[in-house]
Amino acid sequence: MDATLVADALSKSFTTGAVRTDVLRDLSIEIAAGELTLVSGPSGCGKSTLLAILSGLLRPDGGRAFALGQDLARLEPAELERFRLQHTGFVFQGFNLFPALSALEQVMLPLGYLGLGDALARRRAGDALAEVGLGSRMQLRPAELSGGEKQRVAIARALAKEPQLLFADEPTSALDAANGQIVIDTLHRIARTHGATVLCVSHDPRLVGHADRVLAMEDGRILADRRVAASRSP
């Protein structure tokens, strides 16, 4: 199995005032397509920083990050934006939906920037919303949706781009158990059916059982890397 995301001896530190904190220490990992990889660990263990570097949002201090075989350090900022636009989707803890737009428009928006025509964007957005179970609520604005529904709109927004890489940062933290379950199942299904690389970062222990692979992180290092035998088929 080819790795679509590769971290090679990554290191990163932040300086706050006189205090220097090493967030990632010589971290190497390979992540494959077609499965949901969960990075879990306590707050401040560096898991979000790892996600940011592998998704091209952040540059490491040392080491190299490859995504889809591309050395991210070699890309100019504009090329990096282009790379993200074409290949990546993001789901964040906050849903970050524009209050003025309906669910359908939220999903169509990035597709327009991708250069898709209105008709195609509308069809793809509709399909993505149907896939996350919101086919009947496409015309509603965020204020009319529940938290779980909003997160599913955010997932549809990431999914409609048909990205090869999907990054999720604490996607279930703001949700109750039932909605959290729906969201993680959706992410899992996306990995399986779309063959996408799904990298999910969370400290939510409920998610462990739903991942194909769990990386336990602490103090900027990966302590354990295990496959979850019980992971269900789509």
Place this chain on the structure above:
Amino acid sequence: MVPLARKTLVHEWRRFLPSALAVAFSGLLLLVQAALVFGIFNSSAVYIRKSGGELWLGYPGTQSIELGRPIPQQAEIAALMDPAVERVEPFNWIDGDWRGPADKGGVSVFVSGIDTRSDALMFADALTPALRALLDEPDGVIVDRADLPKLGLDVGGQAVVNGHRVRIVGVGSGLRALGGVNIVTSLATSRRLDNGDSDGRVAYYVVKLRDGSDAAAVRQRLQPRGQARRFEVWTRDAFARRAVAYWMFETGAGLGVVLLAIVVFVVGALITSQTLMGAVAGSIREYATLHALGVGFARLRRVVLEQAAWVGAFGLVVGGVATALVVLLAHRRDVPVQLDLVTVAICATLVMGIALLSGLAAVRALRHADPALLLR
């Protein structure tokens, strides 16, 4: 393409309303100020513009009509001798002290002595032949309707100017000018009111040229040369522009106007940019998400600038309507206001400038749209 900028404007109109109103008020202030300034300053040229004739002869260096001094009669003779000149009409201009009803005290007035023939040049566009004929009554004067309250009199009322009794025989409109009340009399009456100070000389001669004459060329011929010039010749337009320029630039009023316009611009831009920045800051997480999804800053910038442009357009329309109402009201009250297309275009450009500059300032708030802020 989902029209994010417009949808957000409509949905969050309360957020954008202050900036739109700031733009509208800036536009209103700029336009009304311009209308008033041009109205008032052009009224200094109103006597020139509302009269016939192509050339004016007056005291050398005279900067504005109310600064006229008596000139020698040889000016008239010189003009009459030019083959292109059809007619020369004297126009007298003297200062006066108006004493009307006791409770109004003294009022400084300018007395215009004009030819009363029906085809006379002076005030050809402001006074009807019938009104003009009324001035043939000895000591009869015409005043602007809007000045009646200031004088405390009505038509038929009597007052004393420079020691001579006069009677208001009619009212006109468009006779108001800067600096005081203007009253119109016949040439004969004006000479009497002058107490003989000017030895029968008048302040101006207005010259009508034969059809097809080149006013500039005739002006060149009539213009006296050498040190001892005793009068000067201007084309009508040049003299009118001189008057406006004098009030605009020599009195300091113009500088005040420019300063006020700058203040309006800066204040408008400050309020608008703050509001737009607030709007950007309010959606910063959404913008950051788009940025994470690969939408570049240039495209996000366009969203903000488009919002600024809409805010500007809305403010322009509201400000324009409000200005139209104010100008209408001013016309009804005989307040001199004047707006031409060029002025409106300049003000509109300034107003859109306010909105777009504010948009550019607000764009800087986008720098905070860093996807890293979305990660825990």
